[in-house]
Amino acid sequence: MKAIRRFTVRPVLPDPLGDLAELARNLRWSWHPRTRDLFRSVDPGLWEASGCDPVRLLGGVPAARLAELSRDEAFLRRLGEAADELREYVTGERWYQQQAQGYAHLPRAVAYFSPEFGITAALPQYSGGLGILAGDHLKAASDLGAPLIGVGLLYRHGYFRQSLSCDAWQQEHYPVLDPNELPLTLLREADGTPALVALALPGGRALRAHVWQAQVGRVPLLLLDSDVEENDRGERDVTDRLYGGGSEHRLLQEMLLGIGGVRAVRTYCRLTGHPEPEVFHTNEGHAGFLGLERIHELTGADAGFDTALEAVRAGTVFTTHTPVPAGIDRFDRELVARHFGPGAELPRLDVGDILRLGMETYPGGEANLFNMAVMGLRLGSRANGVSTLHGAVSREMFAGLWPGFDPEEVPITSVTNGVHAPTWVAPEVQALGARDLAGVDAGDLWELRRTLRGQLVDEVRRRLYASWRQRGAATAELGWIDDVLDPDVLTVGFARRVPSYKRLTLMLRDRDRLMELLLHPERPVQIVVAGKAHPADDGGKRLIQELVRFTDDPRVRHRIVFLPDYGMAMAQKLYPGCDVWLNNPLRPLEACGTSGMKAALNGGLNLSVLDGWWDEWFEPDFGWAIPTADGAATDDDRRDDLEAAALYDLLERRVAPRFYDRGPDGLPDRWIEMVRRTLTRLGPKVLADRMVREYVEELYAPAARAHRALDVTAAGELAAWKARVRAAWPRVAVDHVEASATGTTAELGATLALRVRVHLGELTPDDVEVQAVTGRVDPEDHITGATPVPLKPVGGPDQEGRRVYEGPLALDRTGSFGYTVRILPAHRLLADGAELGLVAVPSEATGEAAGLLMR
Structure with missing residues (x-):
């Protein structure tokens, strides 16, 4: 017979063994050999049969064995040492705290969103490299003391278990995972009731989710679970399995991850006193809707959409993991539009503003598709690929978002992935x-x-x-x-x-x-x-x-x-x-x-x-x-x-x-x-510790500085400035370029004096930077290895409103050498000169633009 209801009977540990529960609930055991050895010694056979899972182990240990261990002085001494070591690990000063003493700009907390996390086989919430990377990121952050909060979904069937048929065809199996049998704790309100986050759905329906917490060393990992009684059957199945279902199913998963995830973080911080995140890190585009939720929060405080967008962008980091457009989640624009605005989610936001963030409105894009990676890039002031080569591929792939800029200038950097050595190195190699x-x-x-x-x-x-x-x-x-x-x-x-x-x-x-x-x-x-x-x-x-x-x-x-x-x-x-x-x-x-x-x-x-x-x-x-x-x-x-x-x-x-x-x-x-x-x-080189340090120093710290600089007032000023620059840009032009030397050759070590005449329209020199861009040129006069050299304004505008910029250009290399001139928007709060995707360059008739031959 099949049971009509399933529940978990938890063991009652004798008081002397109480620390075993704390050790089992903190997933540090999964990469800490001495703690695993302690659990193995409880019952070696049961440890192997449980899949080396302490929660399952303790659920199956006979009461007589627990009573025996509660009187075993040697075991109790080892248990006490392991518990003390864990408490010191989660509270003591580590690399991040040592850095923070000298750098006030380090973020107080970072929220790290990912659709999957591979922490341990005992918590099967991953399908492949993206999830394993996310798990290693959290574990390394814990080892370094970096104050991350992980955010994901709890899939009741995980990914899938694989077997083979007699004719070698892959078979998928989806075992039901009971959260009560996993190393998880349900987040509860002060009165003991389960904490709930809810999303509004079209037609007056709602998608509700519980929040389960896994403790990954020092790092809390919040996992949202839609399988709650308050939901209708369809909504209960939103978190049924990883990467399952059709387009709307995936859209709801990603709305729950991004929008519901921010709400879960707010709830967690309210209940625990954890500092609110200053930086939000989107690990791939699946969680991109988190930016919309944060914009919606700010618009509730009387900020307009553009102002809220600037404030949110400042503290957002986006990591792309795919080198091909086919690997990116894309949704029909009508499907996305149906789930937002009045009568659905984020009612204070105009649906048109939401759609513009994700639409592929660039050469080669498809006008009717909402692209999650494009939204991630538009909502993040800082973006990266996951290896040096992948950074270059990403700059090529997304260059259409920054028209007028060469791919190498697209503002996507790279942080090469790493792996968590204590998880993956065999004990014999560790020894x-x-x-x-x-x-x-x-x-x-x-x-x-x-x-x-x-x-x-x-x-x-x-x-x-x-x-x-x-x-x-x-x-x-x-x-x-x-x-x-x-x-x-x-x-x-x-x-x-x-x-x-x-x-x-x-x-x-x-x-x-x-x-x-x-x-x-x-x-x-x-x-x-x-x-x-x-x-x-x-x-x-x-x-x-x-x-x-x-x-x-x-x-x-x-x-x-x-x-x-x-x-x-x-x-x-x-x-x-x-x-x-x-x-x-x-x-x-x-x-x-x-x-x-x-x-x-x-x-x-x-x-x-x-x-x-x-x-x-x-x-x-x-x-x-x-x-x-x-x-x-x-x-x-x-x-x-x-x-x-x-x-x-x-x-x-x-x-x-x-x-x-x-x-x-x-x-x-x-x-x-x-x-x-x-x-x-x-x-x-391949360590996740190195990777997380690079994220902290190169992305999180600058994002935290920008977040603090861009309060609502400053964000409003920046948004207004961007609107003014965009409106005025069609009248910005390079009028004439000349150099003090003429001809096609020049001597190594000489200096050219550049003189450039520009039209700025309604803009002022404070709104722009005029640059000479130099480097080697290929047979088609394309500059490679470009180096920008700022030019300075000389005097005021002439009668026609033109301004003159001048500057020296050092001829410091031999061979084919060229230069051009361009005008970029400039503001102290921009993360990058290419941020607005605006650039003015000389027309072919303007003057000398490239082609000096050095010898």
Whole structure:
């Protein structure tokens, strides 16, 4: 029989064990080995059976065992030490507090919004890299003492659990998650009733949500849950699953995340006394509606829309994670319009103002689509990509929002992602890292790598057996699994989501050659593959099926495996156990790609296309770069053939020989040296601590300064100034440009005196900056590596209202050198000169604009 109602009976812990509940509810246990060891000692068998989840563990420990532990002096001493250490961790001074002593501009709090968070397998609220990155961001912020508040949604089915059918087709399963069985606490009002946030829906309906809190070390994570009795059935299902449903379902999720998330933060701060955030960080466009809610808050205080927009922009940071327009959420404008304005949400805002923030009103855009990333960029004064290359790709992709500016001047910077070492580094590597890695004996390093490889082999066999049983195999036919993989064979890992651009099956382009690599008599290679396709992506599922059918071949199934249900628990075994981490996306479609970073922190070497972070930090000491065939004349099939051949060549001629070539002592000395250099030189670069410090110093602190400078009065002044500049800009022009030297050549070290005549219309010199822009020029006279040089006004306007600007131009480089002149709006409260997307440049008839030849 099926139960008609489900509830959780919580254990009653004896008083001496009360601290166990506090330790279980703070997710720091997920990256703190001593706390995990403490829980393991409660009941080792039950710990493994619970999936290493303290909440489930304590829910299943027999009362007799709890009574026994309450009298165990050694256990109670360890428990007391762990509890004291946690309290010191969450209250003591850390990096951020030390910085704040000298920098009053650091924000008192930052709200960090993301549609998914990968904190631990015990809280399955993630699908892939975006969520894992968000989880690592919170954990690193906690370690550094940065005052973040995380905001997301609580999905009752999470993403999905993956298995394979007998014919290797991906199957999705959506187990129900009970929040009471998760490491969560319901946020309650002072009278004990659950706190509620509510959104107005068309037709007088409402979308209500509870707020659950996960404690991630020092950082609270607020998760909104629409599965509450006050909602109708449709509204209860808004947070049913991650990235599920159609357009309206997704729109409601994103409204709840952004608008409801701000309201949840306000409620949390009111109830707990936590400082209100000064900076709001939107991790990808899904949470972009948070800016509209904050504008709506200010319009309630008698500020107009434009004034509120300036005040909100000042303290908003937007991070984009996608390098392709298809990866951005876009909604039909009529759908968005129906959910806002009178009778729906944010009634004080004009629907037209809302739509203008997200409409693709630039060359190449679609006039009827509301673009969440475009809204994020228009609502954020600071924006970034997640690697240096991705920053450049983003500037190209969104250049239409800043017409008249070259892509390199588009105000999108980059902060390269990092990963949280305590989460992803194997305990054995952590123990070794406590010593000076540069001095660790080569034999110890090699033995460590073999130990980790052996652990992976055991894990693969266990998971493969379970997978084949799910596919319908009988126990009697699975004896071969005992011989799958070999702890002494070069092991390559490949695990990620399965969109087409990540090219799961590139390794299958020449199956005969792959078989030769797998079955080489002296230098064999073995490969472990994992990954999930989106439930609606049949193309991705076909790629998985194609790969699994190859791995089912009895000739190679002991050398190549596919493991279903890729997630954090699997990944924490997979990264340390692989000698080489493979990544072969279509360049430049990998925004960052942090899986290779996690492998590197465990001494794994990367074998990757130069994309994402690998393009930035690749060195031959850390691995190998797969050459790309991205010429304009290469079709897709030809490109994949060429890049697959390059991959086979690298494995056969460089990777495998280096792994198997042994010195006099029987060790692969050159391989071990690459492992050592990866750990000592690459490891520090890929840390999430480094990433969060960069966010604090380069984005959060400037945003906090701007937020404080732009109170409602200052924001109103800035909004009025922008309106005046936009209205006057059509009459701004460069009238004439001349230099003190003429001709096409000049000597290195000389100085040109520039004299520029401009029309400013109704604007004054205080409203603009006139610049000379210099740099090398290509054959089409396009300036590269541009450097702006401010020019100064000389005297007042002439009878026709023209003004003269002058300045020196140093000729400090040889070769083709050029300059041009431009006029930009200028105001002390602008985050960037390109912010308004306004620029005036010379016409071709104006005067000398480029083309000096230096010698």
